[in-house]
Amino acid sequence: MMLIDKYYKKESSDKISDIDRVTGGYIKAIGRENCDDAVSVDPREEISFYLACESRSAISWYPFEREASVLEIGGDFGNIAGELCDRVSQVVIAENSLFRAQMICERYRHRENLTVYAGEVSDMEFPWAFDYIVILGLADKTGSYGASEEYYLRIFKHLRKLLKEEGKLLLADDNLYSLSCCQQGDGALNPQSHMEKFSKAQMVSLLGEAGFPYIKFYYPLPDYKLVGRVYSDEALPSAAEWNCLLHYDCEDQSFLASNMELFTGLTDNHLFTAFAPSFFMEAGRKDNLSQIKKANVLFGDNYELPFLGFDWKKKGYSSLTKAVEDYRAGAVDKERAASAVLRTDQDHRVLEKVLEVELDLLKKLKEVCGRHGLTLYAMYGTLLGAVRRAGIVTGDDDIDVALKREDFDKLLTLQDEFADPYFLQTPAGDECFYGGYLKLRNGSTTALHPQNWWVNCCEGISIDIFPLDSGFSNVKKEAAKRRKIKIWQRFLYAKAYGYFPCFKDMKLLKWKAYKYIGKLFTREQLAHYLDQALSETDGKDASPFGIYAHYLQDGREPQIFDKKAFDRSIRLSYEELELDAPAGWDGILRKVYGENYIDRLPWHESKQRHGFYDAQAPYQSYKPHFNGLFRPQPQEGKKVVLFGDEALFGSYFEKYGSQYVPKALVSFQAYGKKSIHGIPVQKWDAYMEGRPDLSEIYPVVCSFDIRSAIASLKAAGLNDYYVYLHSREWILLANYTFAMREFE
Numbered sequence: 119m120m121l122i123d124k125y126y127k128k129e130s131s132d133k134i135s136d137i138d139r140v141t142g143g144y145i146k147a148i149g150r151e152n153c154d155d156a157v158s159v160d161p162r163e164e165i166s167f168y169l170a171c172e173s174r175s176a177i178s179w180y181p182f183e184r185e186a187s188v189l190e191i192g193g194d195f196g197n198i199a200g201e202l203c204d205r206v207s208q209v210v211i212a213e214n215s216l217f218r219a220q221m222i223c224e225r226y227r228h229r230e231n232l233t234v235y236a237g238e239v240s241d242m243e244f245p246w247a248f249d250y251i252v253i254l255g256l257a258d259k260t261g262s263y264g265a266s267e268e269y270y271l272r273i274f275k276h277l278r279k280l281l282k283e284e285g286k287l288l289l290a291d292d293n294l295y296s297l298s299c300c301q302q303g304d305g306a307l308n309p310q311s312h313m314e315k316f317s318k319a320q321m322v323s324l325l326g327e328a329g330f331p332y333i334k335f336y337y338p339l340p341d342y343k344l345v346g347r348v349y350s351d352e353a354l355p356s357a358a359e360w361n362c363l364l365h366y367d368c369e370d371q372s373f374l375a376s377n378m379e380l381f382t383g384l385t386d387n388h389l390f391t392a393f394a395p396s397f398f399m400e401a402g403r404k405d406n407l408s409q410i411k412k413a414n415v416l417f418g419d420n421y422e423l424p425f426l427g428f429d430w431k432k433k434g435y436s437s438l439t440k441a442v443e444d445y446r447a448g449a450v451d452k453e454r455a456a457s458a459v460l461r462t463d464q465d466h467r468v469l470e471k472v473l474e475v476e477l478d479l480l481k482k483l484k485e486v487c488g489r490h491g492l493t494l495y496a497m498y499g500t501l502l503g504a505v506r507r508a509g510i511v512t513g514d515d516d517i518d519v520a521l522k523r524e525d526f527d528k529l530l531t532l533q534d535e536f537a538d539p540y541f542l543q544t545p546a547g548d549e550c551f552y553g554g555y556l557k558l559r560n561g562s563t564t565a566l567h568p569q570n571w572w573v574n575c576c577e578g579i580s581i582d583i584f585p586l587d588s589g590f591s592n593v594k595k596e597a598a599k600r601r602k603i604k605i606w607q608r609f610l611y612a613k614a615y616g617y618f619p620c621f622k623d624m625k626l627l628k629w630k631a632y633k634y635i636g637k638l639f640t641r642e643q644l645a646h647y648l649d650q651a652l653s654e655t656d657g658k659d660a661s662p663f664g665i666y667a668h669y670l671q672d673g674r675e676p677q678i679f680d681k682k683a684f685d686r687s688i689r690l691s692y693e694e695l696e697l698d699a700p701a702g703w704d705g706i707l708r709k710v711y712g713e714n715y716i717d718r719l720p721w722h723e724s725k726q727r728h729g730f731y732d733a734q735a736p737y738q739s740y741k742p743h744f745n746g747l748f749r750p751q752p753q754e755g756k757k758v759v760l761f762g763d764e765a766l767f768g769s770y771f772e773k774y775g776s777q778y779v780p781k782a783l784v785s786f787q788a789y790g791k792k793s794i795h796g797i798p799v800q801k802w803d804a805y806m807e808g809r810p811d812l813s814e815i816y817p818v819v820c821s822f823d824i825r826s827a828i829a830s831l832k833a834a835g836l837n838d839y840y841v842y843l844h845s846r847e848w849i850l851l852a853n854y855t856f857a858m859r860e861f862e
Contacts, residue, residue, distance in 0.1 A: 121234045122508055122691050134217050134673040141195050142221045144169060145170045151225055168194055172416060175345040176254055176338075179413040180398075182206050184251035185714060189280060191239050192259025202252075204367050205227045207716045208506060210248070212239040214259075225407045230718060245505055245690055245703070247282040252483050254290045254342060267324060270316075270464050274328030275607065284406055287330060289343035289399040291315060296395045297318075318391060330401035334408070335391070338415075342396040345415040353412035354390050357792045396679060415847040428616070439462050440630060442754060463513060463725060463852040468825070471733035472565075473510055476517045477693055479540070479558050483519070483581070484695065486535050492525040493687065496697040497665075502707055504690040504697055506716060513852075515727045517581040519624060519697075520665065522684070526585040529556070539563075541576050546645035551610040552573040552665035554603070556583040564737040566727030568846035571745055572617055577729070577737040587661035588655035588683070589676075593774050596662060599654050600670060606648035608670050609636040613644060623671040655719040723856045730824075730849035743828075744841050752816040757781040759810075760842075761802070761831060762821030765861035769792050770820050780818070781811075786827060804832060818842050822854045 144156035144165070153169035167173060177198050182188070186206045193199055193211035195218055202209045203226065204525065206552045212235045219236035222525065226232050235242055253259050260273055277287055281631040294315040316324070318335060323334055332851065338345040339355065346741050349355050384393055400407050440684040498505050498518035503511040510517075519527060533542045539562040545551055550570050559565075559578040566577050590596040608624065612632040617623055620629045636644070652666050663681035670676065683702025690699045700706060752758060759782045760767055767783050783797050784805045793799060819837040821827035824841060844850065849856045 121219060122233065140218060141165060141168050142217065145195065145221050145225045152733060168197060173197040174342060175415045176342055177252065178715060179345065179348050179415045180409050183249060185717065187246065188250045188252060189248045190252045193222050194218060195224045198225055199232060203232050207231060209788045210235065212242060214238060218244060230507060233508050244280065245688065246383060247285065248280055249282055249285050250288055251277050251281060252288045256289060260807045270325055271328055274325060278329045281844060284404045287401040290396065292396045293317065293394050295393055297844060318397060325401045325575045330403060332402045332405050332407055336398040337394040338396060338398055340395065342398055348413040348415060350411050351391065356385065360385060381628040407695045424598055459689060463855060466851050468731050470514055472515060472579055472731045475560050475563055475733050476581050479581045480517050481695060482540055483558050487708055490532065492521055492528060493698055496690065496692065498710060501703055502711065502715060503704060504692045504699060505707065508691040515533045518584065520584040520586050522586045543576055545610055545648065546642045548575045549573050549614055551614045553607055553669045554652055555585065558583060562734055562736050564732040564740050566737060566744055567729050568849065569615065573614060578732060579731065579819065584665045585652060585667055586664065587652050587666050590656045590657045599651065603653040603666055604670050606644060606651055609633045609639065609644050612636045613641055619801065622669065668833055679709060684832060725851045725852040726850040727852055743839055750820065752778065756816040757814050758816045758818060759784060760818050760820045762827055763818055765798060766820040766844060770842050771795055786821065786830065812836055822857050
């Protein structure tokens with residue numbers, strides 16, 4: 119969820135109506151999307167319209183394409199936002215009121231595929247064209263009461279530019295000649311009382327002139343705000359259906375009864391479409407409009423109209439009321455079902471703090487690049503997030519940016535501008551290596567990686583900075599460039615991680631050769647040769663262009679893009695920042711993530727992070743506890759005590775049990791075994807109640823949930839702990855329960 123208010127130009131003193139304040143108060147108090155609780159205690163029509171789940175009926179019947187993007191103009195308080203988010207891949211709401219925009223964000227704060235813009239849509243710039251644009255209530259949503267037809271014509275022409283060629287404009291509004299619009303308190307008909315409305319003929323003319331030659335009309339009953347049934351020109355309602363479902367503002371029962379004959383006459387003379395309560399219009403530039411003829415919405419397919427006697431309105435609406443009640447009950451069940459299958463990573467609270475640090479790093483990098491005229495491009499998941507939701511993709515834990523080679527080399531000369539706690543990590547400047555790109559780190563935080571287990575390097579939270587390089591148009595020269603890059607990458611890996619018996623795609627003998635030959639070079643020399651290989655090019659327009667600074671193992675290719683995509687850049691919002699993006703961002707995202715890049719990936723329990731994170735403690739405070747068990751070895755007189763999970767106690771015994779026999783086994787969970795290898799298993803609370811001498815304990819964490827175990831030990835005063843891991847890769851898991859499956 120993202121709120122973008124840079125287009126909001128009104129004065130902050132704009133008045134907020136009483137009903138808006140009350141509605142916003144309900145949203146904050148209830149704290150979830152379904153706000154039917156407010157409707158049950160506040161019968162006002164506005165509250166029902168803004169908050170009741172049946173407001174979704176306005177568009178729940180329409181067959182949106184699942185992969186589509188939708189722009190809704192005028193979101194009110196999110197009447198249909200939830201329905202749109204459920205139905206399509208990307209939803210953008212342009213809301214004229216800043217207060218209402220903020221309340222939409224509050225109500226739908228957990229929605230990843232929703233972005234809210236505050237301001238006039240005519241002032242806004244969007245990074246892509248839309249598949250659908252939705253406006254429910256023309257005058258209401260465009261702030262144009264009493265406006266001329268020319269005003270609406272300009273609006274429709276502007277909206278056409280925001281749509282894809284095959285896109286559709288969806289409009290709903292009251293009919294100028296609707297009986298409910300025309301009637302006055304005395305029962306007389308006067309369409310002039312609602313001149314901000316349009317007739318069917320007027321809408322056809324306006325839309326056609328605006329460039330929408332294909333138009334289809336639907337007729338929702340009772341009206342477009344609360345839809346019991348939808349009809350079309352291919353399937354019109356009977357007189358009984360019209361009479362039963364039509365909504366009246368007039369309370370004069372004798373007037374309603376006297377018009378029964380009128381409804382029948384209008385229907386028999388095929389005049390329903392001229393006097394229908396409201397229209398739902400689908401307009402496009404292509405002949406690709408939907409094929410719906412009739413749809414039950416609030417009413418089920420088996421619903422039967424009540425007998426129409428004198429008290430037909432009461433009978434009709436008692437049935438409609440029942441339909442609404444059933445709809446609300448179904449919405450509650452749907453919400454509960456969604457909650458039951460909701461997938462949230464177990465480290466999500468840690469990740470929130472991590473992302474704050476990463477955004478600060480990005481801000482610092484932008485400042486330095488801005489001072490020196492360097493163009494910093496959003497790349498990979500960062501570009502995807504900027505396009506998809508104007509911010510970090512939910513569940514993502516890294517930020518990726520890129521610079522063209524000339525700017526990248528200049529950045530390398532600006533390392534002194536990153537004062538503590540910032541650190542620009544380069545292949546030549548630290549003992550770790552990642553392929554040839556840079557990392558900007560915050561040295562007062564932690565992001566441990568198993569690759570750097572025994573490496574003395576900075577392991578604070580970081581963002582990645584990639585060089586964009588050109589290659590050779592000649593196939594043989596391009597292949598030679600890639601071979602050279604891989605050779606120098608291997609030498610740098612060997613220089614950093616020679617303690618591993620083998621590494622990546624290099625078996626024992628090849629790995630040894632790189633380790634020993636690499637000793638002839640300094641780290642700085644190897645980094646220089648790699649940069650030379652990365653930047654080699656024939657400079658031709660047809661030469662490949664992209665990111666070569668990934669290690670090309672197992673047949674992997676460099677990430678090559680269309681060079682023209684970077685001929686110019688555009689500005690995209692990213693959280694509270696503005697980032698440059700290649701104008702050809704769509705082609706880049708399709709190349710990296712496939713045609714359906716806009717879709718959210720399914721949740722996986724096995725998800726891995728880019729490090730073991732702590733945004734509030736420096737990595738130096740963690741590395742001694744992680745970089746190898748029993749280094750240093752337990753001092754004489756110290757008693758090894760395992761704290762954690764029973765399943766891992768057995769793993770520990772297999773590896774270290776004969777050398778460092780534990781004196782006690784302490785479980786944080788309810789245990790099932792009374793003893794392991796003859797050593798009693800004790801509960802944490804019971805063990806601590808025995809007041810053990812903490813100075814004599816050598817604590818070893820043997821827990822799936824490492825963070826919680828460490829927190830418990832620290833709270834008890836056991837700060838000199840060591841961590842046993844069945845697999846070092848476990849520290850990267852977003853969900854520690856995935857590791858438990860290995861022991862099920």
